[in-house]
Amino acid sequence: xPSNFRLLPLAVLAASPAWxxxxxxxxxxxxxxxxxxxxxxxxxxxxxLSAAPASAPRKEIVQQDIKFKPEVAYVPLGATLDFPNxxxxxxxxxxASPGNQFDLGxxxxxxxxxxxxxxxxxxxxxxxxxPDMYARVLVLPSPxxxxxxxxxxxxxxxxxxxxxxLVAWSPRHQPxxxxxxxxxxxxxxxxxSLKARPFPERHMNKNGEPYGRYK
Amino acid sequence: xxxxARSLGAVALAVxxxxxxxxxxxxxxxxxxxxxxxxxxxxxxxPSPSPAEPANPPPSASSLSVFGGVRLRFTGYLDxxxxxxxxxxxxxxxxxxxxxxxxxxxxxxxxxGDPWSNPVNSQGDSADLGRDRTTIPRFDPIASGGKPSFxxxxxxxxxxxxxxxKLLFEFSVDFEPRSGTLGSSGDQIDIDLAYLEWMPWKSxxxxxxxxxxxxxxxxxxxxxxxxxxxxxxxxLIARYTTGTPTGLKLRGSLLHQKVTYxxxxxxxxxxxxKFAHFFDELDTNAGKTVSGRISFQLPLPFTLEVGAxxxxxxxxLQPSARDRYNxxxxxxxxxxxxxxxxAELLRATADGGGVTRAPSLNARGGFVEAFYxxxxxxxVLGRADFRKARLLxxxxxxxxxxxxxxxxxxxxxSPNAIGKVEYLHIMERTGPELDxxxxxxxxxxxx
Numbered sequence: 001x002p003s004n005f006r007l008l009p010l011a012v013l014a015a016s017p018a019w020x021x022x023x024x025x026x027x028x029x030x031x032x033x034x035x036x037x038x039x040x041x042x043x044x045x046x047x048x049l050s051a052a053p054a055s056a057p058r059k060e061i062v063q064q065d066i067k068f069k070p071e072v073a074y075v076p077l078g079a080t081l082d083f084p085n086x087x088x089x090x091x092x093x094x095x096a097s098p099g100n101q102f103d104l105g106x107x108x109x110x111x112x113x114x115x116x117x118x119x120x121x122x123x124x125x126x127x128x129x130x131p132d133m134y135a136r137v138l139v140l141p142s143p144x145x146x147x148x149x150x151x152x153x154x155x156x157x158x159x160x161x162x163x164x165x166l167v168a169w170s171p172r173h174q175p176x177x178x179x180x181x182x183x184x185x186x187x188x189x190x191x192x193s194l195k196a197r198p199f200p201e202r203h204m205n206k207n208g209e210p211y212g213r214y215k
Numbered sequence: 216x217x218x219x220a221r222s223l224g225a226v227a228l229a230v231x232x233x234x235x236x237x238x239x240x241x242x243x244x245x246x247x248x249x250x251x252x253x254x255x256x257x258x259x260x261x262p263s264p265s266p267a268e269p270a271n272p273p274p275s276a277s278s279l280s281v282f283g284g285v286r287l288r289f290t291g292y293l294d295x296x297x298x299x300x301x302x303x304x305x306x307x308x309x310x311x312x313x314x315x316x317x318x319x320x321x322x323x324x325x326x327x328g329d330p331w332s333n334p335v336n337s338q339g340d341s342a343d344l345g346r347d348r349t350t351i352p353r354f355d356p357i358a359s360g361g362k363p364s365f366x367x368x369x370x371x372x373x374x375x376x377x378x379x380x381k382l383l384f385e386f387s388v389d390f391e392p393r394s395g396t397l398g399s400s401g402d403q404i405d406i407d408l409a410y411l412e413w414m415p416w417k418s419x420x421x422x423x424x425x426x427x428x429x430x431x432x433x434x435x436x437x438x439x440x441x442x443x444x445x446x447x448x449x450x451l452i453a454r455y456t457t458g459t460p461t462g463l464k465l466r467g468s469l470l471h472q473k474v475t476y477x478x479x480x481x482x483x484x485x486x487x488x489k490f491a492h493f494f495d496e497l498d499t500n501a502g503k504t505v506s507g508r509i510s511f512q513l514p515l516p517f518t519l520e521v522g523a524x525x526x527x528x529x530x531x532l533q534p535s536a537r538d539r540y541n542x543x544x545x546x547x548x549x550x551x552x553x554x555x556x557x558a559e560l561l562r563a564t565a566d567g568g569g570v571t572r573a574p575s576l577n578a579r580g581g582f583v584e585a586f587y588x589x590x591x592x593x594x595v596l597g598r599a600d601f602r603k604a605r606l607l608x609x610x611x612x613x614x615x616x617x618x619x620x621x622x623x624x625x626x627x628x629s630p631n632a633i634g635k636v637e638y639l640h641i642m643e644r645t646g647p648e649l650d651x652x653x654x655x656x657x658x659x660x661x662x
Contacts, residue, residue, distance in 0.1 A: 065552070088553055088588040090630060106630040109591035132472075202418060207288055208377055210414070210422065 023182040026155035029148045029168045031194035036170070038072040040138060041154045041192075042145030044120075044165040044177075056116070058082055061125070061135055063091040068125065068135035072171040076140050077120050084112040092128035094206040097121065100139065103128075103206055122169075126203055131211040134200035136171040155187075168192035172199045290373040290387070292661035294441040298335035299363035302650035304343030306333040306641060307613065315646055322612040327646030329602060329615040333639065333653045334448040335359075336368035337441040338389070339487065342653055356393045356403065367392050368657065369441065373408070383412040408459055420472065424464040431464060431479040431506040432456045432524040433559050434546045435582075442661040445555075445594060446623040447637040448653075450582040451602035455542060455563050456524075458487040458494060462503070473514075475522075478507040483531035484540055493540060493565060493574070495531040502529025502536030510546075517551035530565050533573035538566040540576075553588035567607060578604035584621075594625045616644040633659040 029039055056078040062069045064086040075081065083093045087109050094103040099119030106129070107113055117123065120141030127133035146154045148168075159182045168176045173194035180188050205211050307328030310316055319325050333342045335357060344355040357366070373387035387408040395401035410426030430436035433456040438444045449457065462481030468474060482498040485506065510522030526542040529535070544561030560581035567575025582600035589595055598621040606613040623637035635657045643649055 088591045090627070108627075108630075202420060204380075207375070208286060208380065209288075209375060209383060210412070 022157075022159045022161060023184055023186045023188060024155060024157040024159060025166060025180055025182060025188045025190055026153070027189050027191035028152045029154060029170075029192045029194065030152055031170065031173050031196065034170075034172070034194075034196075036148040036150065036152055038074070039148035039168065039170045039173075039194075040074050040140070040145055041148060041156065041166065041168050042140050043142050043156065043159065044167055046142035046144045046159070046164055056080060058114075059137075060084065061093075061137075062086055063093070063127070063133070066130050066133060068093075068127075068133050071135050072137075073135070074138040074140055074145075074169075075117060076143070077117065079139070080114050080116050081137065082112055082114045085109050090129065091133070092206070093125055094128055095123045095125045096206070097123045122175075124201065124203070126205075128206045129211075131203075131205075134203070136199060138169050138171075166190050168194060170194055173197055284378065286377045288375045290375060290662070291371045292440070292442050292659055293370055294337065294368040294657055294659045295365070296336055296368045296447075296655060296657045297363070297365045298342065298359070298653060298655035300333055300335065300342030300359055300361055301652045302361055303345075304333070304341075304357075304359040304361035304651075305345040306330060306341065306617075306649060306651040307345065307615075308647060308649060310614075310646070316614065319612055322607065323610040325612045325614065327614055328643050328649055328651075329451070329604075329617045330613070331454060332451060332602070332615075332617045332619065332641050333651050335366075335653060335655045336657065337439070337444050337447055337449065338369060338391075339449045339453060340368075342651075356391065356401075358394070371407070371440070380417060381414050383414075385410060385412070419467070420469075421465070421467040424466065425462075427459050427461045428464055429459060430457055430485040431460075431466075431477040431508055432485045432526055432542065433508070433544055433561065434520075434522065434548055434557060435559060436485070441657060441659045442633060445586045445625055446584075446596050446598065446621065447635050447655050447657045448621065448639060450559070450580075450584070450598065451600045451617065451619060452559065452561055452580040452582060454487050455561060455578070455580075456485055456544075456559070458485040460485050460504070460506075461496065473512045474509070475512075476507070476509045478505075480505055481528075483528065484526060484542070493531050493576070499532055500529045500534050500536045504528025504540070517549065520548045522546045524561075530567070530573055533569050533571045535569045538569050538573060540565040555586045556583070557585075558583040572609045574606065574608040576604065576606050578602065578606070580604070586625075592627050594627075596623050596625065597621065614645070616646075618642045618644055631661055633657075633661070635659070 029036060029041065057076060058080045059073055059075045060082045061073065062084055066087065083104060085091045085107055090106045090108055092104060092106050095101060099121055100117050100123050102115045104113040104115065117139045120139045123137045123139065125135040125137060144156050144159055146156045148154045161182050161184045163179065163181050166178045166180045174197045176192045176194055178190050180190050182188055307326050307330045310325040310327050313319055313325055316325050330344055331339060331341050334340060335342050340356045342357055342359045343361065370390040371387060373385065375383065375385045377383045385408055389405045389407050391403040393401040393403060408427055410424050410428040413423045415421060435450060435453050436457045439457040460479065460481035460483060462479060464479045466477045481504050483495040483504050484493050486493045504526060505528060506526035508522055508524040510520050513519045524544050528540055530538040530540040542561060542563040544559060546559040549556040562579045563576055565574065565576040567573050580602035582598055584596065584598035586594055586596045601618040602615055604615045620640045621637060623635065626634040628634060637655050639653045641651050
């Protein structure tokens with residue numbers, strides 16, 4: 001899914017030769033019997049994306065069959081989220097998540113509306129008229145992240161030495177955090193065990209009211 | 216039907232003019248505060264894809280924050296129509312001399328047909344209620360006499376407010392400009408909704424209502440208002456299911472909304488005020504009405520919801536708690552891509568009689584309707600419905616056995632502007648066949 005972003009860290013690192021002498025962090029992420037679908041491990045408070053490419057990437061989240069597709073995504077800070085409406089009727093996309101609040105209004109089939117994500121963190125995105133539509137997007141704060149493999153393993157390489165917060169994120173589990181110290185030329189071990197959380201969560205419409213006239 | 220055929224051209228012209236007049240300017244309006252018709256196919260306009268436009272739209276400005284955190288939001292709509300009813304606009308006839316029903320010796324007057332089977336708008340106003348042949352007081356809101364007419368179907372204004380995340384209120388007022396008679400202005404004002412809604416737990420879908428709220432019976436009430444209704448007119452059984460009762464209600468869901476439930480304790484039934492006979496704003500007896508519905512959403516590749524409703528209580532508009540009104544029914548809603556199908560069946564009985572000679576009722580009816588989203592801006596619909604009833608409102612006995620076939624279309628010009636056109640063919644299955652078909656057009660602007 002977010003494969004179009006996988007090369008981004010490399011591009012940033014190529015522009016920063018000092019980081020090439022960094023260390024790495026690796027480990028496992030587990031959450032009971034759940035498979036690591038769209039799980040990500042990333043560094044908080046790491047060097048920012050100031051060296052990011054001028055043209056920020058885009059991520060398309062399609063509105064089709066009264067669903068957001070995909071329902072889960074992760075994007076770098078500054079990315080543009082495109083919401084094409086491919087149903088024949090109206091849709092909306094809004095988020096009340098702190099830092100990235102937006103409301104694209106109602107728009108008809110065939111129209112695409114977009115939003116730029118300006119704050120790192122998690123966005124829960126809903127449609128104001130279809131309560132069963134939801135998407136959860138993680139806005140990554142730094143180029144230092146890795147998608148968790150199907151066996152639960154991960155590795156983030158070429159991290160500048162220093163002390164960081166390492167976060168394991170899953171759309172259906174509580175994010176878990178660890179403090180890690182990265183040393184040049186060495187691999188630090190860090191593993192996580194995640195606890196489940198509801199997804200989608202019960203939510204109101206954009207006005208903070210229950211949906212519809214089904215009262 | 217001749218009358219309707221005569222004006223079908225006018226109807227088409229009216230729709231065309233409405234579309235032409237509004238399409239250009241309103242089609243660009245894309246930041247409306249109030250949603251258009253909900254799931255699966257009632258919304259829907261306009262064609263041409265537009266390129267992505269990078270922007271950072273601000274959070275909704277549709278609600279206001281005033282007075283220490285209380286959120287307020289205004290709602291409403293304007294519904295303007297044009298209709299033509301065949302014949303003299305009346306959908307029932309007197310059985311003169313009881314030639315067809317000589318067995319009805321206990322009542323002075325027998326009428327055949329259904330006075331409310333030829334509605335011209337979403338609130339179900341009949342094209343004409345006919346001459347007041349008896350002493351029963353009644354208000355005839357349209358009284359068209361079979362003449363085509365423009366009319367303002369309704370002006371609706373409302374407000375939704377919230378204090379914190381757990382307490383909401385809503386009220387909604389209907390205004391209907393009508394011709395006055397004998398010193399009456401004729402204009403109607405009806406407080407349609409006025410309730411408090413309390414959600415005790417944020418993580419659980421449980422809502423407690425107090426006041427005057429939406430029905431607890433069936434599914435048609437969900438789309439009873441003009442902006443929400445795919446077509447224009449209500450079904451023949453809407454009179455039993457879409458009223459807004461006063462009392463207490465509990466509504467919630469389980470298993471991620473796969474099971475929903477509704478339970479009401481109210482003054483009276485959920486029949487509509489306009490159809491009278493079984494509706495109290497304030498109770499006239501000590502008995503209360505218990506009503507409820509439970510529905511299940513089945514695990515299928517498409518959306519299929521099936522539900523069952525029941526209602527029982529002391530009959531309205533009479534002093535005794537012993538005279539009963541009972542009603543039960545089943546419903547179904549299917550949404551598969553661009554097709555939506557809904558159906559409902561019910562049975563209603565009222566004892567009647569007593570010291571006030573309260574009305575008695577024995578009715579059954581139902582409808583099946585389908586909507587198909589043809590293009591993003593256009594939807595076609597069809598409905599078949601029936602109602603068989605024996606309604607005694609002394610000294611009148613109405614014997615109805617009516618079936619209807621309805622076709623129509625809906626044009627979502629913008630999120631705020633909707634044009635609709637509908638034709639109803641009405642069949643009286645017993646007694647004389649009446650010339651009472653209706654062609655009607657509606658233009659709705661909502662906010």
